[in-house]
Amino acid sequence: MVTGVREFEEQDDVVRSLAARLVAGDESALEVIYDRWSALVHTYALRALGDAHDAEDVTQQVFVAAWRSRHTLTPSASALPAWLIGIARHKIADVREARARDARRSEAVAALPVLDAVDQSADGEVAERLVVRQAVDELPDPRRTIVLLAFWQGLSHTEIAETVGLPLGTVKSHVRRGLIQLHQQLEGVRHVPR
Template identity: 60%
Template sequence: MTIIGLPARTRPRYGVAVVGGAAALEDAPEESVEALAVRFRAGHEAALGEVYDRWSSLVHSYALRALQDTQDAEDVTQHVFVAAWQGREKMTPGPHTFPAWLIGIARHKISDARAARARDVRRIEAVAAVTPSAEVVGTEDVMEPDRLVVRQAVDEMGEPRRTIMLLAFWQDLTHVDIAATTGLPLGTVKSHVRRGLTQLHHTLEEVRHGSR
């Protein structure tokens, strides 16, 4: 698996205004944009860095407007440039190549993010339906079978996922609150909740199908 390293900046320059799906074009002359597109398509890694530096703010602003979530917008921004690099041979170099092309990729990644959100909601609803409330934690003898399965599955998770899941579903803390409590980055918390939900969902499906 090829690892794509995107340039790191001390302060991301996100926030270029996006109006009606279009954004302010770059300050560079059209000729330099076309030349950059040629180098990018040819696989010059330095060109990837320059493209990311110029247009990541455009992509992030577009994604943020669509998703209304900073972390999700940052994730989409990263995915867009990785996808652009991996699919660069499909790009046709031109003076206005990058803005429209990157926004087109962003639309697909935003759709993926929304679909992932919908899956998360379904998983949360499924797990919440069998998650014991704070009043019955510690009184497993009165828990329903599915609740026992969920609690055991969470207890068997490695750290910090176990703690994050307990805080999310037994203490009803938000992702932001969990990040503040554990000292973990918000993106890490979201990732553990998402993967933990997937794990619980699969565990419940296996138990239910096995009991038929």
């Protein structure tokens, strides 16, 4: 049980020091940050915009903007991904605005503003779902596999124990710790001022 918490805290330290290095202007920190969170940003843009080319552009813009405005980042563990998501949200909004402008220009889509409002209210949930997905994928195995089987596949603890060949108590403990770790990641992203 305690190991779960320690792993989590070590992770925190890694992210905090990454954020500090970025603020200090260390380019290699940007590379590590890109490697860790570009899939999150890219998938977010892809879901929000539904266009591969726009999603690539937004991903590029987000990390370039992150570098340029790195002085505005508070080096804390949870602030970093939340901050990236915040930047992504702005860039996605810019693309939508440009699309709306184009649509108005071509006088084609009368109902566009309504559609847009629906899209944007769903955005928060899209981002949170992606954060949870990233959090589970970053769990060390066997916890990752166990949590995926429990939440994504909907298997019972007993079924999981049979599948992975671990005692039922161990499986339960992994699921419980896994849920708490996902919760902590999500809270970090939620409770940062945007």
